[in-house]
Amino acid sequence: MKSRIARRLDAALSRFLPEQRLFLRSDTETRFIRLSPFHQAIALSGSAALVGWAIVATAILLMDSIGSGNAREQMVRDQETYELRLEELAAERDSRAMEALAAQERFAAALRTVSTMQSQLLASEEKRREMETAMAILQDKFRQVHAELDGVEAELAVMQGGQTDGLDAVDTLPPHMIETLEVMANALDNTAAERDDASAAAAAAAAAVEEIAFEKELLLDRNDRIFTQLEQAVSVSIEPLNKMFRDAGLPPEQLLNTVRQGYNGAGGPMTPIAFSTKGLPIDPETMRANQILEGLDRMNRFRAVAERAPFAMPVNSAVRYTSGFGMRWGRMHNGSDFAGPTGTPIYTTADGVVTYAGWQSGYGRLVKIQHEFGIETRYAHMSRIRVVEGQRVSRGDRIGDMGNTGRSTGTHLHYEVRVGGRPVNPMKFIKAGRDVF
Numbered sequence: 001m002k003s004r005i006a007r008r009l010d011a012a013l014s015r016f017l018p019e020q021r022l023f024l025r026s027d028t029e030t031r032f033i034r035l036s037p038f039h040q041a042i043a044l045s046g047s048a049a050l051v052g053w054a055i056v057a058t059a060i061l062l063m064d065s066i067g068s069g070n071a072r073e074q075m076v077r078d079q080e081t082y083e084l085r086l087e088e089l090a091a092e093r094d095s096r097a098m099e100a101l102a103a104q105e106r107f108a109a110a111l112r113t114v115s116t117m118q119s120q121l122l123a124s125e126e127k128r129r130e131m132e133t134a135m136a137i138l139q140d141k142f143r144q145v146h147a148e149l150d151g152v153e154a155e156l157a158v159m160q161g162g163q164t165d166g167l168d169a170v171d172t173l174p175p176h177m178i179e180t181l182e183v184m185a186n187a188l189d190n191t192a193a194e195r196d197d198a199s200a201a202a203a204a205a206a207a208a209v210e211e212i213a214f215e216k217e218l219l220l221d222r223n224d225r226i227f228t229q230l231e232q233a234v235s236v237s238i239e240p241l242n243k244m245f246r247d248a249g250l251p252p253e254q255l256l257n258t259v260r261q262g263y264n265g266a267g268g269p270m271t272p273i274a275f276s277t278k279g280l281p282i283d284p285e286t287m288r289a290n291q292i293l294e295g296l297d298r299m300n301r302f303r304a305v306a307e308r309a310p311f312a313m314p315v316n317s318a319v320r321y322t323s324g325f326g327m328r329w330g331r332m333h334n335g336s337d338f339a340g341p342t343g344t345p346i347y348t349t350a351d352g353v354v355t356y357a358g359w360q361s362g363y364g365r366l367v368k369i370q371h372e373f374g375i376e377t378r379y380a381h382m383s384r385i386r387v388v389e390g391q392r393v394s395r396g397d398r399i400g401d402m403g404n405t406g407r408s409t410g411t412h413l414h415y416e417v418r419v420g421g422r423p424v425n426p427m428k429f430i431k432a433g434r435d436v437f
Contacts, residue, residue: 010038021033310429312396336425337414346400347399361407386401
C-alpha cells in the first residue's frame, strides 16, 4: 500500500520534479543514485524549512539586539531622570532646612522682642504707679493749700474791717495803741504776702497736676500700643505650635499640664504683675498684662514640649523615602524607611534616655530611646551603634550608622515613633515640625 502511495506521489510530482540520477564514477566502475520526485520534494522542503528557520532566527536576533539597545537607552534615561529627581529632592531638603533655620531665627527674634516689650511694659507700669502716687500727693497738697488760703483770706478780711473802722480814732489813741496797730499792720502785710505765695503755689500745683494727668494719658496710650503688639506677637507665635501638636496627634492641653506639673517655686518674669489682697477687682491694665504673661508662659511651655518631643528628622544626609507607615505586603509596617549609603549618620530626634542598644530579631542592630510624655523612638537595621543602654542623649546626637542588618532588603533606616506603646506615623511628627521649625 505504501508503495502505491509512493508511486502515485512520484507520478504526481514527476511533472514538476522529473526523476534525476546522480552518477558516481571511480577507476573501475560507475554507479548512480536515483532521486525520485518524492525524494526531491522532501529535500526541497527541508531546504526551504532550513532557510526559513535561518531567516526567522536572524530576525529574532536582530529584534532582540534592537530591543536590548532600546532597553539600555531607556535605563540610561531612567537613571538620568532618577538622578535629576534626587538632585531636586536634595535641593528641596536644603531649602527646607534653610527655611527651618530661618523660622527658628524668626522665632528666637520674636521671643527677644517679646521679652524686651515685656520689660518695657513692666517699667511703664511701675512709672504709671509712681505718677499716680505723685499725683495723689500733689492733690492732697493742693487741697491743703486751698484750705490755708481760705483761712488767710478770712483772717485778712477781719483785720481789714477792724482797721477801717478805727481810722478816725487813730489820732486820739495813746502811743502804745498806735504801736500795736503798726504791729498789726505789718502782720496784715505779711499775711497778704503769704496769701499771694499760697495762691501761686496752688496755681503751680494745679499746673503740675494737669501735666501729670497729660503724661498719664500718654503713658496709657503707649501701654495700650505695647499691649496690642504683645497680644499679636503671642497669638501669632502660639497658633502654629497648637497646630503642630494637633497634626502630630498629641493633645496640647495634656502636654502643657504635664510640663506645668514640672514647674517648682514661683517668681520670674512670667509671674503675674499684681493681685488684690483685699478682694477688690484688678484694674484693666493689670488684667491685660496678666493675660499676656499667661500667653508667654504658655508659649514657653510649648517650646519646652517641642524640645522634648521627636519633631526632628533622624537623618540629615541625602536619603530616599522608600516606605511609609501602614499595610505593606499584607503586614503592618509600623514605621518609615529612609534609604541611603552604608554608614550614613543617624541622629536622635528628641532628648531622652537609651533603653535598648543591641541586636533584636528582624530589627537587626536596634536602638530604643524613651522620651517624655510616654513617647518612644526606634532606629533599626544599623550597621553600627554608637550609644549604650542608660545613656542620656539630646536632640541631634549621633546614635549610630545606617546599615542592612536584620530582616532588610537593602541599606536603610527603619524609624518608628510609639506613643503609649502604640505605633503612630512618624511622618506626622516630621511634617508638623517642618511647618513650625
